[in-house]
Amino acid sequence: MLGIVGGVLGAVVALVVVLVLIGRAAVGGFPEAEYRLTLPKTLADGRYALAQDLSDTQGRQIEDEADGAWDAKDLRAVVGQYNIGGDNSTGVLLLSGMYGRFKNTHQMRVHMLHGATQADGVTLLRGPKDFPKDGEPTIGCEVLKQEKLGASIVYPVCAWGDGNTGAAIAVTDEDSMTQDASDVDLASYAEFTRQVRSDTVEPIG
Numbered sequence: 001m002l003g004i005v006g007g008v009l010g011a012v013v014a015l016v017v018v019l020v021l022i023g024r025a026a027v028g029g030f031p032e033a034e035y036r037l038t039l040p041k042t043l044a045d046g047r048y049a050l051a052q053d054l055s056d057t058q059g060r061q062i063e064d065e066a067d068g069a070w071d072a073k074d075l076r077a078v079v080g081q082y083n084i085g086g087d088n089s090t091g092v093l094l095l096s097g098m099y100g101r102f103k104n105t106h107q108m109r110v111h112m113l114h115g116a117t118q119a120d121g122v123t124l125l126r127g128p129k130d131f132p133k134d135g136e137p138t139i140g141c142e143v144l145k146q147e148k149l150g151a152s153i154v155y156p157v158c159a160w161g162d163g164n165t166g167a168a169i170a171v172t173d174e175d176s177m178t179q180d181a182s183d184v185d186l187a188s189y190a191e192f193t194r195q196v197r198s199d200t201v202e203p204i205g
Helices: 002-021 058-066 105-116 186-200
Strands: 035-037 048-053 072-084 087-102 122-133 136-148 151-161 165-173 201-203
Touching: 035 072, 035 087, 035 165, 048 087, 058 072, 058 087, 087 186, 105 122, 105 136, 105 151, 105 165, 122 186, 136 186, 151 186, 165 186, 186 201
Parallel strands: none
Antiparallel strands: 035 201, 048 072, 072 087, 087 165, 122 136, 136 151, 151 165
8 A cells, every 4th residue: 555655646746747837828917825735734624644744855846847837926835645543554645736826727727637647557537527616616526546566546636726726635545445436426525625625725924
């Protein structure tokens, strides 16, 4: 499981780089910087605990590769790995994202999800599918299969993009080695992603 988790992390980090490097022409100016993305010690009512803050390593790589992007300003990357009870085999949540001032929020989400499918050893099994909600950013979700070290794992990836933050999360658990893509409840993971967004996005100042 640990080797597979490492591969999944690489895929999630890679997809966020696509966030600002691919896009379409934007209209209008940049939004004001009002919110930032954080890595709190716990997520989802304490279910997941922060195991590693990777913002200074993988996050710095994202910032370097996205430097000079025309549709993002004041960009800062945030990458974290969470688990359940200190045990990766029980459950892992990987979050990779950025905050700043962004145009093309729809394309942010689309390209994050597309980028996830381009990582080595990854196959798209379902989706992507959008889950809109009045007054909140649309959440997009898909189901991927990652093959690494002679094993495979099936897991959902969900993403959002708004004027100040964009992130993707991948969730694995003890059923991920054997679950069928049709059994993954994407609507439920979209709502879970909204909770993660609420936990991680906070006002600046």
